[in-house]
Amino acid sequence: MTDLKSMTEAEVTDALRAMGEPAFRGKQVFTWLRRGVTSYDQMTNLPKALREKLAQAYPFTVPQVARKQVSARDGTIKYLWRLGDGNCIETVLMRYHHGNTVCISSQVGCRMGCAFCASTIAGKVRDLTPAEMLDQVLFTQMDSGLEVSNIVLMGIGEPLDNLDNVLRFLELVNHPDSLHIGMRHISLSTCGLVPGIRRLSELELQLTLSVSLHAPDSETRSKIMPVNRAYDVETLFAACHDYFQKTGRRISFEYAMIDGVNDHDWQADLIVKKLRGMPGHVNLIPLNEVEESPFKPSRRLAAFQKRLESQGVTATVRRSLGGDIDASCGQLRRKAMLEEQKGECSQ
Ligand code: SAH
Secondary structure, eight states, X not given: OOOGGGSOHHHHHHHHHHTTOOHHHHXXXXXXXXXXXXXXXXXXXXXXXXXXXXXXHXXXXXXXXXXXXXXXXXXXXXXXXXXXXXXXXXXXXXXETTEEEEEOOSEEEOSSOOTTOGGGTTOEEEEOOHHHHHHHHHHHHHHHTOOEEEEEEOSSSOGGGGHHHHHHHHHHHHSTTTTOOOGGGEEEEESOOHHHHHHHHHHTOOSEEEEEOSOSSHHHHHHHOTHHHHSOHHHHHHHHHHHHHHHOOOOEEEEEEBTTTTOOHHHHHHHHHHHTTSOOEEEEEEOOOOTTOOOOBOSOHHHHHHHHHTTTOEEEEOOOOOGGGTOSTTHHHHHHHHHXXXXXXXX
């Protein structure tokens, strides 16, 4: 592996040792790479010869701002980053009373095919490396001048379809010489890849798991989320119940309200039934309209929420931030791709 920025401290130290360097150089280089340096020349406590050797052996790139939009309404900032190979991804910085939250992408595109989502229209191009996920946090902080206290893996891509790299990223942001952001300040959202949920349960991480449910019955869910044909609602809920048993962590269920598709009373009642035995939380999302998709936002949000709450299930309606800047999933990248088949982003 030549991606030094994706390595753990022990691996960086081994790499430096293999170049004949003492162990303390490993810690120095590891720490610099977590500070958002843009070249080895900024690592001023390293001898010049070593900096040159590293630049040869372990070249690295940093993301460039391809577009940046700031919401006039709520200060949400959306970045379209251009990666070293020309691909573009989105990162959103949201400002809440409890601190700044950064929403990062885990893949370039997505192959999960959810019918209402802009991120998946052009499919998946590639996985992001741990360094590219970390850079989204570092460079968003540096460009905005705002400190990030929470991370959500809810941008473009399916994190559990790139789980090895995501786990390594979590290790990197968690490290005291890095951003030192605790697992309880991190959320990971999945469309329901059951083997990944089971693997996470085994690790007993203290992060918050969000499951994009969007329908409690397999008939509806399979129509809007192809992943349900591989892991149906029964299989998914069995994994969620086991996850709660194992980790003691409450799962958050994302539910984008789609007019006439998943907003019926019987579906609220079915959610209540499926959650029995587990303290779930349902996050109702007003659907963001995607040009290429036929779905319309539901007008039954309040009634659906009331029906869940009256039966003892906590349900919130997600406050929509950045509505004026295409700040929802994949929309900015999609727009840039359509507008620019001219070279701003290669994908
Ligand atoms: N792949 C992961 C994480 C990325 S999407 C997942 O599926 O959970 C983050 C959330 O936004 C998911 O719950 C997703 O289903 C939802 N989402 C996607 N498109 C949307 C839209 N048009 N309106 C509302 N929510 C949407």
